[in-house]
Amino acid sequence: MSSHLLSVDSLERENVDHLLRVAARMEPIAQRRRITRVLEGAVLGNLFFEASTRTRVSFNAAFCRLGGSVCDTTGFTFSSMAKGESLYDTSRVMSGYVDAIVMRHPEQGSVAEFAAATNVPVINGGDGPGEHPSQALLDLYTIDKEFARLGKKLAGAHILLTGDLKYGRTVHSLIKLLSLYDPLRITLVSPPGLEMPGYLIDLVASRGHQIEQRDTLSCDFSDLDVVYTTRIQKERFTTEMNESFSGVSQDFIVDRAFLDQHCSPTTIVMHPLPRDSRSGANDLNVDLNGDPRLAIFRQTDNGIPMRMAIFATLLKVEDLIEENMRPVRWFVPKQIGVLDR
Amino acid sequence: MSSHLLSVDSLERENVDHLLRVAARMEPIAQRRRITRVLEGAVLGNLFFEASTRTRVSFNAAFCRLGGSVCDTTGFTFSSMAKGESLYDTSRVMSGYVDAIVMRHPEQGSVAEFAAATNVPVINGGDGPGEHPSQALLDLYTIDKEFARLGKKLAGAHILLTGDLKYGRTVHSLIKLLSLYDPLRITLVSPPGLEMPGYLIDLVASRGHQIEQRDTLSCDFSDLDVVYTTRIQKERFTTEMNESFSGVSQDFIVDRAFLDQHCSPTTIVMHPLPRDSRSGANDLNVDLNGDPRLAIFRQTDNGIPMRMAIFATLLKVEDLIEENMRPVRWFVPKQIGVLDR
Amino acid sequence: MSSHLLSVDSLERENVDHLLRVAARMEPIAQRRRITRVLEGAVLGNLFFEASTRTRVSFNAAFCRLGGSVCDTTGFTFSSMAKGESLYDTSRVMSGYVDAIVMRHPEQGSVAEFAAATNVPVINGGDGPGEHPSQALLDLYTIDKEFARLGKKLAGAHILLTGDLKYGRTVHSLIKLLSLYDPLRITLVSPPGLEMPGYLIDLVASRGHQIEQRDTLSCDFSDLDVVYTTRIQKERFTTEMNESFSGVSQDFIVDRAFLDQHCSPTTIVMHPLPRDSRSGANDLNVDLNGDPRLAIFRQTDNGIPMRMAIFATLLKVEDLIEENMRPVRWFVPKQIGVLDR
Structure with a gap:
C-alpha cells in the first residue's frame, strides 16, 4: 500500500482485505469495550478547507481512540493560502508539525497535489467531485x-x-x-x-x-x-x-x-x-x-473502526494494537440509539 | 439521575447534593494540584451550534482534566444540518463517534430533541431562552x-x-x-x-x-x-x-x-x-x-469542578477519581489573577 | 525570565541561551524519535482572535508533543468580547480554565493587557504590528x-x-x-x-x-x-x-x-x-x-522544538523532559518532504 490514501484506485485487493481485517480488530475499541494508547504522542492535522462536521469528527475521534492528539482546522479562512501560499508550501509546513494529515478540499486533485510534497501520510477526506476513499x-x-x-x-x-x-x-x-x-x-x-x-x-x-x-x-x-x-x-x-x-x-x-x-x-x-x-x-x-x-x-458507526484501521496501517502500528488494550471503565450504553441500531 | 442533563427540572435534591459532593472531590484536580486520567480513551463531542467561547472552553477543559479527548464544533456552519439533516440523524451519527455530548443550540427544546435519539449522555450547554443547567x-x-x-x-x-x-x-x-x-x-x-x-x-x-x-x-x-x-x-x-x-x-x-x-x-x-x-x-x-x-x-473557576462532576456522574466514574490521582509537576501560580480571587 | 513571553524586549541574553539549549534538548521529540508526557493533565488555551493556521497549529502541536491537551479558539466571533466583556475579565476567566495561554490579537498591546490580569503564563502569538517573539x-x-x-x-x-x-x-x-x-x-x-x-x-x-x-x-x-x-x-x-x-x-x-x-x-x-x-x-x-x-x-520545523522549549520553561518542567522520554513506535518518514529539507 502506498504511503498515502488518496484514491481507491491505488488499492489492490490485498490492501482492501488488510484494511477490512484491521478494522475488525479495532471493534473492541470502537465499541468502547477496550482502549489503546498506541499512538500516544502522535499528532494528526485534520485540515478541512471545506466544512464537513461528520467526517471531521469521525477522523478526529478515530485518531483519539488510538491515543493520539488532533489539531483541527475548518473553513475557508485558511489564512496563509489566502495570502497566496501554495499547496506545496502548506504541505511542507504542516508536515513538520504533525504525523499524519487528513485533508478535505473543494477542488478535485488538490489533496493529491498536497500529498505530492510530503512523505507524511495524507488521507483524502474528500476533494470536491473527486474521491472520498x-x-x-x-x-x-x-x-x-x-x-x-x-x-x-x-x-x-x-x-x-x-x-x-x-x-x-x-x-x-x-x-x-x-x-x-x-x-x-x-x-x-x-x-x-x-x-x-x-x-x-x-x-x-x-x-x-x-x-x-x-x-x-x-x-x-x-x-x-x-x-x-x-x-x-x-x-x-x-x-x-x-x-x-x-x-x-x-x-x-x-x-x-x-x-x-x-x-x-x-x-x-x-x-x-x-x-x-x-x-x-x-x-x-x-x-x-x-x-x-x-x-x-x-x-x-463503522467509520470509526475503518478510519482507525487506515491510520494504523499508514502509521504501521497495526501489529501493536492488541498489546496495548485496556478495559474501558466508564459507562457505555448497551444500545446507543433509542431505537435498534 | 437520568442519563442526560437537560434541565434542572429533572434533578431531585439528592442528585444535586451528589453533584455538589463530587464537585468538591474534584477540587484537587481543578486547582491543579493533582491530575487524573480516569477518562483516558473517552471522547467528548462538544457541539456548539451557537458560539460561546467561555462555556465551550470550560466543558472542554473539564473533560481534558479527567483524561479524555474532545472534538469541538462551533458555529452555524454545521454542514449536514444545512443540507436538511434532522437532529435525530445528527444525534444518532454523533453517538457512534463519541462517549458524551455537550450541545448548545439557539432553539429552545432542540437539545432535548437531540437527546431523545440517543443513550449516550447529553448535556444541555444552553438552548436559547431555555435551560443552561x-x-x-x-x-x-x-x-x-x-x-x-x-x-x-x-x-x-x-x-x-x-x-x-x-x-x-x-x-x-x-x-x-x-x-x-x-x-x-x-x-x-x-x-x-x-x-x-x-x-x-x-x-x-x-x-x-x-x-x-x-x-x-x-x-x-x-x-x-x-x-x-x-x-x-x-x-x-x-x-x-x-x-x-x-x-x-x-x-x-x-x-x-x-x-x-x-x-x-x-x-x-x-x-x-x-x-x-x-x-x-x-x-x-x-x-x-x-x-x-x-x-x-x-x-x-467553579465551572471546572462542577462540569467535571457532571461528566463523572453521567459516565459513572465518580468512584474511580481518587485511585487515579497523581501530583501535578508543572508550575501553578499561587494566585492566578493579579488581584485576589 | 518573566512569567509571560510578551516581547523579546524582556529577554536577557541568558534567557535566550537557555531557550536555545532547551530547544535542542527537545529535538528527539520534535523529530519524532521520542515521546514525552511531562505535561499530561495540563491544558493550553490557544486563543486566536485573528486567524493564523500555521502559528496556531504549531503551538497546538508543540503542547501536545509535551503530553498536554489544547482548547482552540479561532476568529473574530469571540462571543463574550462582542458583548462588551473586557480583556481583563476574559483573562481572569480563561486563567481559571487552563494552565497556559497563547494569544494572537489584531491590536498591538492587547496581549500585554490580557497578561496583566493573570499569573498563568501568557505567550504573545502576535499582536498586530506589535510583537511575535x-x-x-x-x-x-x-x-x-x-x-x-x-x-x-x-x-x-x-x-x-x-x-x-x-x-x-x-x-x-x-x-x-x-x-x-x-x-x-x-x-x-x-x-x-x-x-x-x-x-x-x-x-x-x-x-x-x-x-x-x-x-x-x-x-x-x-x-x-x-x-x-x-x-x-x-x-x-x-x-x-x-x-x-x-x-x-x-x-x-x-x-x-x-x-x-x-x-x-x-x-x-x-x-x-x-x-x-x-x-x-x-x-x-x-x-x-x-x-x-x-x-x-x-x-x-524548528517552531516545534522552540515552542516546546518556551512552554517547558514557562511551566518549569524543562528538567523533567529526559526522565519521561519513550521511543516512538509509529512510522516516521526519513525525509518528510519529497525534496531535501
Missing part, C-alpha cells in the same frame, strides 16, 4: 460485516445502487472497490441525466460482474441483498434538469413501501448520509427509522 | 463553597437576584435549584417589564421560601448574603421598552456604593458573566474589581 | 542550528535582511535578539518607504554591530551567511506607495539568479512564511525549491 472503505466494511451477521456471502450478491449516480463520488469509489471481489449482480437506477459514467460501467463489466441499468424503481427486483441510496443533490443541477426532474423525483425514494414490495428480511439499506429529512425530500424516507434493515447508523 | 449548578456550588469558607449556612440566607429576571435563563434555573433547599429569603429586583415569571415565584413560595419583589435597588435591604446580578440584554428589548428603560437603567447597577450602603463584609457578589465593562453599561460595575466580596471569578 | 526565537534557533551544521560561528557573520523592514514585526524582533550576541555585520535592503525604523538601527549600532542600509539588491554583497527575506505586504500600502512601488518590486526578489551571483554554498535563505507563490509575486522565488540552502522548511 475512506467512505467507500467503510461502506464495503459495512456490507462485509452485515453479511457475516446474516450468514451471507459477498460472491453472487445483488446490489442496487440508486439516486445520483453521476455526481455521487461515493458510489463511484464503492463500485470500484466492489469490482475487486468475486462476481456480483449490480443494478443501477438513476433519473435520466444522472446515470453512472460509462467508463465505470465498462470497468465493472470487464471484471466479470453482471451490471444492469434502469431508470425507475417501479419495476421488479429479485433478491436484493443491498440497497444503497444516495441523495440527489439539486444544487448540482442545471435549470433544464431541474424542470425535467421535478416530475420524477418521487420515483427514486426508498421507503417502507419499496422495501415491502422488493426486499427480503435480510436486505440491508445503506446511505452515505446526510439524508434530507425535510418533508418532500427525494431521499431515503424516515418511515424506515426503526426497521432493523436500515443499516445507515451502523454504517456511520 | 450546568451554570445553575456551578452557581449553587459557589454559594455552598463561599458559605462554608465564611462559616455561614444556607438555611435562612437572604439572596438578592437582580437585573433581567424575565429573560435570564440563569436565574430561572438557579431559583429552581435553591427552592429545593431549606427555607430562604429571596428578594427579586428588576425593571418594570423584566420581572421574574409568575409561575416561578409561585413555585418557590409553594416550597416554603419567603419571596419579595421590588422595582428598584434604592431601598433598604437587610442582611444580604448573596447579591446575584445579571446583565440586562438590551438586544431582547422592544422599542417601547428601550424608551422606558433608558431613564432607569442606572438604578440597577451593583457597584461599590451599593455594597457600602447595603452589604456586610460577608456578602458575596455573583454574576453569570460576561458582564459589559464598557463605560455606561448597566451591569455589575468594575469599581468592585479587587473587592474580596466580588466572587465572579471564583464562580467561573 | 516565538517567531524571532525560532529564527535565531534556526541560524544557530544551521551554523552548527555548517561549522560556522555566529560572531562576525554577515546577515542580510530584505523586504518590508518597516512593518515586518518579525525582523524587528529578530534584529533585537541578534543584537544580544557577538558583533555581526547586518545589511538591510528595502524599498524606499519601507526602511527599518531608526530606533532599531541605533539600538543595534549601539551594541557594537556593523549595520548598513541599501535600497536595492542589485549591488555587491560579500560573504553572505544568512539571507532573511520578508514578504512585502501590499495590503499595508498607501495609494501613493502602490504607485511608486510597482516599478521596483521585482528588484527585491530573492531567487536562484541572486544566489548564483551573491551567495556561497554555505549561505542559508530564510523567510518567516507564508510566501506568495503566485506568478508575479514579489517574494522569495519558488525556483529555489530543492536548493539545500533554502532553509525555510527547516525553519518552520
Whole structure:
C-alpha cells in the first residue's frame, strides 16, 4: 500500500482485505469495550478547507481512540493560502508539525497535489467531485460485516445502487472497490441525466460482474441483498434538469413501501448520509427509522473502526494494537440509539 | 439521575447534593494540584451550534482534566444540518463517534430533541431562552463553597437576584435549584417589564421560601448574603421598552456604593458573566474589581469542578477519581489573577 | 525570565541561551524519535482572535508533543468580547480554565493587557504590528542550528535582511535578539518607504554591530551567511506607495539568479512564511525549491522544538523532559518532504 490514501484506485485487493481485517480488530475499541494508547504522542492535522462536521469528527475521534492528539482546522479562512501560499508550501509546513494529515478540499486533485510534497501520510477526506476513499472503505466494511451477521456471502450478491449516480463520488469509489471481489449482480437506477459514467460501467463489466441499468424503481427486483441510496443533490443541477426532474423525483425514494414490495428480511439499506429529512425530500424516507434493515447508523458507526484501521496501517502500528488494550471503565450504553441500531 | 442533563427540572435534591459532593472531590484536580486520567480513551463531542467561547472552553477543559479527548464544533456552519439533516440523524451519527455530548443550540427544546435519539449522555450547554443547567449548578456550588469558607449556612440566607429576571435563563434555573433547599429569603429586583415569571415565584413560595419583589435597588435591604446580578440584554428589548428603560437603567447597577450602603463584609457578589465593562453599561460595575466580596471569578473557576462532576456522574466514574490521582509537576501560580480571587 | 513571553524586549541574553539549549534538548521529540508526557493533565488555551493556521497549529502541536491537551479558539466571533466583556475579565476567566495561554490579537498591546490580569503564563502569538517573539526565537534557533551544521560561528557573520523592514514585526524582533550576541555585520535592503525604523538601527549600532542600509539588491554583497527575506505586504500600502512601488518590486526578489551571483554554498535563505507563490509575486522565488540552502522548511520545523522549549520553561518542567522520554513506535518518514529539507 502506498504511503498515502488518496484514491481507491491505488488499492489492490490485498490492501482492501488488510484494511477490512484491521478494522475488525479495532471493534473492541470502537465499541468502547477496550482502549489503546498506541499512538500516544502522535499528532494528526485534520485540515478541512471545506466544512464537513461528520467526517471531521469521525477522523478526529478515530485518531483519539488510538491515543493520539488532533489539531483541527475548518473553513475557508485558511489564512496563509489566502495570502497566496501554495499547496506545496502548506504541505511542507504542516508536515513538520504533525504525523499524519487528513485533508478535505473543494477542488478535485488538490489533496493529491498536497500529498505530492510530503512523505507524511495524507488521507483524502474528500476533494470536491473527486474521491472520498475512506467512505467507500467503510461502506464495503459495512456490507462485509452485515453479511457475516446474516450468514451471507459477498460472491453472487445483488446490489442496487440508486439516486445520483453521476455526481455521487461515493458510489463511484464503492463500485470500484466492489469490482475487486468475486462476481456480483449490480443494478443501477438513476433519473435520466444522472446515470453512472460509462467508463465505470465498462470497468465493472470487464471484471466479470453482471451490471444492469434502469431508470425507475417501479419495476421488479429479485433478491436484493443491498440497497444503497444516495441523495440527489439539486444544487448540482442545471435549470433544464431541474424542470425535467421535478416530475420524477418521487420515483427514486426508498421507503417502507419499496422495501415491502422488493426486499427480503435480510436486505440491508445503506446511505452515505446526510439524508434530507425535510418533508418532500427525494431521499431515503424516515418511515424506515426503526426497521432493523436500515443499516445507515451502523454504517456511520463503522467509520470509526475503518478510519482507525487506515491510520494504523499508514502509521504501521497495526501489529501493536492488541498489546496495548485496556478495559474501558466508564459507562457505555448497551444500545446507543433509542431505537435498534 | 437520568442519563442526560437537560434541565434542572429533572434533578431531585439528592442528585444535586451528589453533584455538589463530587464537585468538591474534584477540587484537587481543578486547582491543579493533582491530575487524573480516569477518562483516558473517552471522547467528548462538544457541539456548539451557537458560539460561546467561555462555556465551550470550560466543558472542554473539564473533560481534558479527567483524561479524555474532545472534538469541538462551533458555529452555524454545521454542514449536514444545512443540507436538511434532522437532529435525530445528527444525534444518532454523533453517538457512534463519541462517549458524551455537550450541545448548545439557539432553539429552545432542540437539545432535548437531540437527546431523545440517543443513550449516550447529553448535556444541555444552553438552548436559547431555555435551560443552561450546568451554570445553575456551578452557581449553587459557589454559594455552598463561599458559605462554608465564611462559616455561614444556607438555611435562612437572604439572596438578592437582580437585573433581567424575565429573560435570564440563569436565574430561572438557579431559583429552581435553591427552592429545593431549606427555607430562604429571596428578594427579586428588576425593571418594570423584566420581572421574574409568575409561575416561578409561585413555585418557590409553594416550597416554603419567603419571596419579595421590588422595582428598584434604592431601598433598604437587610442582611444580604448573596447579591446575584445579571446583565440586562438590551438586544431582547422592544422599542417601547428601550424608551422606558433608558431613564432607569442606572438604578440597577451593583457597584461599590451599593455594597457600602447595603452589604456586610460577608456578602458575596455573583454574576453569570460576561458582564459589559464598557463605560455606561448597566451591569455589575468594575469599581468592585479587587473587592474580596466580588466572587465572579471564583464562580467561573467553579465551572471546572462542577462540569467535571457532571461528566463523572453521567459516565459513572465518580468512584474511580481518587485511585487515579497523581501530583501535578508543572508550575501553578499561587494566585492566578493579579488581584485576589 | 518573566512569567509571560510578551516581547523579546524582556529577554536577557541568558534567557535566550537557555531557550536555545532547551530547544535542542527537545529535538528527539520534535523529530519524532521520542515521546514525552511531562505535561499530561495540563491544558493550553490557544486563543486566536485573528486567524493564523500555521502559528496556531504549531503551538497546538508543540503542547501536545509535551503530553498536554489544547482548547482552540479561532476568529473574530469571540462571543463574550462582542458583548462588551473586557480583556481583563476574559483573562481572569480563561486563567481559571487552563494552565497556559497563547494569544494572537489584531491590536498591538492587547496581549500585554490580557497578561496583566493573570499569573498563568501568557505567550504573545502576535499582536498586530506589535510583537511575535516565538517567531524571532525560532529564527535565531534556526541560524544557530544551521551554523552548527555548517561549522560556522555566529560572531562576525554577515546577515542580510530584505523586504518590508518597516512593518515586518518579525525582523524587528529578530534584529533585537541578534543584537544580544557577538558583533555581526547586518545589511538591510528595502524599498524606499519601507526602511527599518531608526530606533532599531541605533539600538543595534549601539551594541557594537556593523549595520548598513541599501535600497536595492542589485549591488555587491560579500560573504553572505544568512539571507532573511520578508514578504512585502501590499495590503499595508498607501495609494501613493502602490504607485511608486510597482516599478521596483521585482528588484527585491530573492531567487536562484541572486544566489548564483551573491551567495556561497554555505549561505542559508530564510523567510518567516507564508510566501506568495503566485506568478508575479514579489517574494522569495519558488525556483529555489530543492536548493539545500533554502532553509525555510527547516525553519518552520524548528517552531516545534522552540515552542516546546518556551512552554517547558514557562511551566518549569524543562528538567523533567529526559526522565519521561519513550521511543516512538509509529512510522516516521526519513525525509518528510519529497525534496531535501
